[in-house]
Amino acid sequence: MYNNSICAFGTKNSAMKKIVISLGGSILFPSLEQNRVQNYVPVLKEIALQYQLFVVVGGGGEARRYIKTARDLGIDEGTADEIGILITRLNATMLVAAMGDDAYPRVAESHAEAKKFAEHKKCVIMGGITPGQTTDAVAAILAERVHASVFINVTSVDGIYNTDPKKDKKAKRYDYLTPRQLLEIVGNVQLVAGLNTVLDIVAARVVERSGIPLVVLDGTDPKNLRSAILNGNYKGTIVSNKKIQPLPI
Numbered sequence: 001m002y003n004n005s006i007c008a009f010g011t012k013n014s015a016m017k018k019i020v021i022s023l024g025g026s027i028l029f030p031s032l033e034q035n036r037v038q039n040y041v042p043v044l045k046e047i048a049l050q051y052q053l054f055v056v057v058g059g060g061g062e063a064r065r066y067i068k069t070a071r072d073l074g075i076d077e078g079t080a081d082e083i084g085i086l087i088t089r090l091n092a093t094m095l096v097a098a099m100g101d102d103a104y105p106r107v108a109e110s111h112a113e114a115k116k117f118a119e120h121k122k123c124v125i126m127g128g129i130t131p132g133q134t135t136d137a138v139a140a141i142l143a144e145r146v147h148a149s150v151f152i153n154v155t156s157v158d159g160i161y162n163t164d165p166k167k168d169k170k171a172k173r174y175d176y177l178t179p180r181q182l183l184e185i186v187g188n189v190q191l192v193a194g195l196n197t198v199l200d201i202v203a204a205r206v207v208e209r210s211g212i213p214l215v216v217l218d219g220t221d222p223k224n225l226r227s228a229i230l231n232g233n234y235k236g237t238i239v240s241n242k243k244i245q246p247l248p249i
Contacts, residue, residue, distance in 0.1 A: 019151075021139070022154065022203075023057050024060060025135075036222060057127050059128070060091065063083075064084075067081075077131075103123040104117040114142055133202060136153060140203040144212065151207065151214045152215045160199070162174070178241060182207065186200065218236070
């Protein structure tokens with residue numbers, strides 16, 4: 001565990017700094033029966049008291065199952081992507097409803113809508129918006145458009161590795177990467193509907209051009225997100241042009 005304070009990026013003050021979170025569908029909905037919505041809601045509500053919060057929800061395994069069925073039916077990738085987007089919005093709708101009055105009551109279907117909804121000072125939730133673009137890319141572009149102080153990618157691993165840690169026990173986790181180094185890692189990933197990687201090439205390029213720090217952390221326990229934002233304590237990977245030295249605790 002490191003004390004890599006997100007406060008170092010200038011997010012924690014009384015001016016309601018903006019945070020964009022890409023919340024993986026498989027993190028929020030490992031399954032419909034064993035979902036983490038109930039555990040995430042109080043964490044997101046607490047964060048939203050101090051920050052203007054935007055959450056982009058992914059499609060997860062359910063979206064990938066629909067996309068596989070579409071392919072089996074001979075449906076083209078663009079249409080399969082649109083089907084996946086519908087699932088991300090369904091997941092987002094569930095989270096909006098669970099958040100109650102703390103979230104804007106509609107799922108934003110564009111970046112412009114997300115910015116408009118944020119005027120109400122409530123948590124803004126959205127899913128996918130464009131075929132061929134993952135929800136990570138949606139979140140990265142949203143972070144750029146709302147001038148977020150930090151972009152957080154909540155996934156099923158505790159950072160970015162040189163190889164897949166679920167398949168390679170010797171995989172090395174990076175504490176820090178520059179945006180250029182991140183691009184070198186993800187640059188060879190093929191873009192298809194239902195892409196399931198720690199971050200896609202479009203999102204990585206947006207991170208590079210925007211200069212907004214990216215933090216990748218394990219979201220299987222919602223307390224990790226709370227600790228990262230409210231206490232500055234987390235184990236993960238920072239992607240930034242400015243190196244922040246981790247402090248052991």
